Amino acid sequence: MGRQIALLIRCSGKQLALYAMLLFVSLSFSMYILLDFQTGFAGRRIEFESNIQFVGQSRASLDDPTMPDDLKQLTQERIDALERMASAESDADLIRSASACYDVELRMLDAGYLVADEPALRQSAELFDGMSRLASPQAYDTSSQLPAVLVLSFISAHVPYIVWLLPGVFVGLITLRLFDAGRLLSRAPVSGVQRFAILLTLQLVLGAACVAITLLVPLVFALLRNGFGDVSYPVVFYQGGELMHLTALESSARVALLYLLLTIAISLFCQFVHCMVNHSTVAALTGAVVSLSPMLLQALLAQEGGDWILWCPFIYFYMPSSAGFFSYNPSSDVFPVEGASFGRGLMLIVALIAILLIAAFIADVFVRGVSIRRDRLGSQATGADASRGFVRASRITVARGRQAVLSDSSFSLDPGHVVGLVAPNGCGKTTLLEVLAGNASLLKSGSIKIAGVPCSRNPQYMQCVFLVPGNADWMYSHLSPDEHLALVTAFWGQAAGRVYDDACSELAEFGHKAVRKLSQGMKQQVALTLAYVSGARCLLLDESMNALDPTHVKWHSHTLRQYANAGGTVLISSHILSTLEGLCDDYLFIEDGAVCSKRPDGTVADYYAETFEKASGNVLP
Numbered sequence: 001m002g003r004q005i006a007l008l009i010r011c012s013g014k015q016l017a018l019y020a021m022l023l024f025v026s027l028s029f030s031m032y033i034l035l036d037f038q039t040g041f042a043g044r045r046i047e048f049e050s051n052i053q054f055v056g057q058s059r060a061s062l063d064d065p066t067m068p069d070d071l072k073q074l075t076q077e078r079i080d081a082l083e084r085m086a087s088a089e090s091d092a093d094l095i096r097s098a099s100a101c102y103d104v105e106l107r108m109l110d111a112g113y114l115v116a117d118e119p120a121l122r123q124s125a126e127l128f129d130g131m132s133r134l135a136s137p138q139a140y141d142t143s144s145q146l147p148a149v150l151v152l153s154f155i156s157a158h159v160p161y162i163v164w165l166l167p168g169v170f171v172g173l174i175t176l177r178l179f180d181a182g183r184l185l186s187r188a189p190v191s192g193v194q195r196f197a198i199l200l201t202l203q204l205v206l207g208a209a210c211v212a213i214t215l216l217v218p219l220v221f222a223l224l225r226n227g228f229g230d231v232s233y234p235v236v237f238y239q240g241g242e243l244m245h246l247t248a249l250e251s252s253a254r255v256a257l258l259y260l261l262l263t264i265a266i267s268l269f270c271q272f273v274h275c276m277v278n279h280s281t282v283a284a285l286t287g288a289v290v291s292l293s294p295m296l297l298q299a300l301l302a303q304e305g306g307d308w309i310l311w312c313p314f315i316y317f318y319m320p321s322s323a324g325f326f327s328y329n330p331s332s333d334v335f336p337v338e339g340a341s342f343g344r345g346l347m348l349i350v351a352l353i354a355i356l357l358i359a360a361f362i363a364d365v366f367v368r369g370v371s372i373r374r375d376r377l378g379s380q381a382t383g384a385d386a387s388r389g390f391v392r393a394s395r396i397t398v399a400r401g402r403q404a405v406l407s408d409s410s411f412s413l414d415p416g417h418v419v420g421l422v423a424p425n426g427c428g429k430t431t432l433l434e435v436l437a438g439n440a441s442l443l444k445s446g447s448i449k450i451a452g453v454p455c456s457r458n459p460q461y462m463q464c465v466f467l468v469p470g471n472a473d474w475m476y477s478h479l480s481p482d483e484h485l486a487l488v489t490a491f492w493g494q495a496a497g498r499v500y501d502d503a504c505s506e507l508a509e510f511g512h513k514a515v516r517k518l519s520q521g522m523k524q525q526v527a528l529t530l531a532y533v534s535g536a537r538c539l540l541l542d543e544s545m546n547a548l549d550p551t552h553v554k555w556h557s558h559t560l561r562q563y564a565n566a567g568g569t570v571l572i573s574s575h576i577l578s579t580l581e582g583l584c585d586d587y588l589f590i591e592d593g594a595v596c597s598k599r600p601d602g603t604v605a606d607y608y609a610e611t612f613e614k615a616s617g618n619v620l621p
């Protein structure tokens with residue numbers, strides 16, 4: 001499994017690089033703006049300066065003989081504090097005298113001499129008291145003065161919340177796309193548990209890489225611009241009604257931890273949704289929309305906080321709130337709800353991730369497991385005339401939704417045979433190939449067995465069979481043929497023989513190009529080579545040679561013959577009957593909604609004309 005995961009990580013490397021580039025451009029731009037951003041303290045300084053203008057007025061009021069003595073005393077103390085602030089030579093002096101000033105104002109408020117917003121005043125007094133107790137309190141006016149490490153929490157507070165969702169959605173999208181229904185790896189012979197473990201590990205590794213990239217961009221930027229700074233720089237803020245003290249490093253570590261957990265939660269949620277809808281884009285978008293809930297909850301919180309909100313893990317993902325406010329700057333808007341704390345949030349988030357993990361696992365393994373149960377039931381049906389053969393279909397009825405496509409059909413395919421599948425458009429060739437390839441949900445009754453294993457997505461069955469669909473959508477457009485070959489070798493784990501080596505060397509010329517840049521014929525060459533490399537004993541080819549040039553038709557016909565001679569079974573559908581003519585030993589025709597096995601006396605083209613064209617009266621002059 002390690003080899004498979006390592007390969008998938010390597011295959012995702014290009015997308016990761018693209019992510020890093022996009023992020024670098026967008027974050028660098030916002031960082032450029034943010035690094036000159038005024039911190040809250042700049043506002044405080046203005047406030048203090050305007051207070052000092054009132055010193056003169058206050059001093060004059062001291063001459064009023066009617067003024068009570070205790071008020072005179074308090075006013076004098078306030079004037080002293082404001083004057084100390086005005087002449088403060090260091091940040092420490094400024095903060096300590098501001099704290100003394102708030103303290104006097106509080107006493108004036110208590111004595112009934114001051115009319116003010118009491119909660120705000122008390123909070124400011126407490127914050128400045130907390131700051132003034134720090135060993136070296138400092139007051140930075142702009143973000144470009146902050147220690148580099150603190151820029152992470154500063155950025156977390158200012159970058160739009162949507163940026164923090166990007167890695168989770170991105171990781172969800174690129175990992176789940178690999179296993180989307182119909183894609184190459186969705187048919188890999190791995191168990192549900194193994195696939196789940198692969199996806200989970202991939203999400204963790206890529207998620208951690210994305211988080212590292214996202215945090216590294218502002219960190220490098222800040223290092224260049226701000227210098228290293230002091231990692232023990234104090235951060236003071238309110239949380240759940242309590243004054244908190246953190247160092248810059250602790251605050252940034254909280255940001256990184258929350259970010260990683262958020263990424264895991266989103267990608268897990270995407271995986272959970274993917275089990276239900278089997279569409280990676282829908283899953284990733286749903287994950288993104290749900291992940292926006294912290295913003296909605298914050299909006300709710302601002303209006304009315306209720307105790308219930310404390311039990312919503314999503315609100316703790318709101319990083320400016322949970323990780324400590326972005327600087328020394330005293331803040332009162334961090335978790336206004338009493339009882340909310342980072343510790344509690346962490347506990348709830350971990351519980352949420354555990355629940356998502358279990359839910360995704362159950363959905364992934366058990367929801368898909370339904371088809372296995374049905375297949376077991378199907379396998380109990382006894383065959384009428386299909387008692388031998390490597391592939392055995394016994395009285396099968398196949399339907400797409402309510403529309404029956406094939407009814408009550410039995411046939412068998414022997415090893416060493418190349419069998420042509422012939423019928424007019426829409427008769428059910430593709431549907432038959434899909435059901436033979438393990439899509440048991442199409443099988444309504446009867447049984448299909450390959451090498452004695454009942455049709456299902458279970459690994460033993462999927463190991464025996466390899467379907468090459470008619471179009472190239474099942475391959476990964478951003479990966480090269482070489483990467484596809486590596487995936488098939490890693491997941492199917494077979495690949496042997498000279499013929500397969502020859503097929504691979506045929507691709508050497510364009511093996512490094514992304515599949516989306518190949519022509520139709522080149523894509524078909526890649527697809528056929530993947531089939532040989534899989535080592536599956538039964539190949540199902542859906543019009544897989546229609547775009548090949550005559551030379552490649554000859555080459556692959558020869559290869560398929562060798563493949564059959566080595567004990568393989570090939571079922572190939574095509575409308576180009578001349579291609580089948582020189583290649584096939586037997587034929588399956590679909591007539592009147594049922595499959596029948598025949599070896600026509602004359603050419604297959606004559607049989608086709610006789611059976612399908614004359615029957616429909618659709619004969620050209």
Ligand SMILES: Nc1ncnc2c1ncn2[C@@H]1O[C@H](COP(=O)(O)OP(=O)(O)OP(=O)(O)O)[C@@H](O)[C@H]1O
Pocket residue numbers: 400405423424425426427428429430431432
């Ligand atoms: N995805 C689908 N959803 C619903 N019905 C489908 C789907 N694909 C095919 N069908 C229906 O199933 C029937 C058989 O289609 P199928 O694609 O198996 O035929 P075919 O013989 O492969 O045709 P062609 O030669 O044109 O490729 C058709 O009636 C078609 O309308």
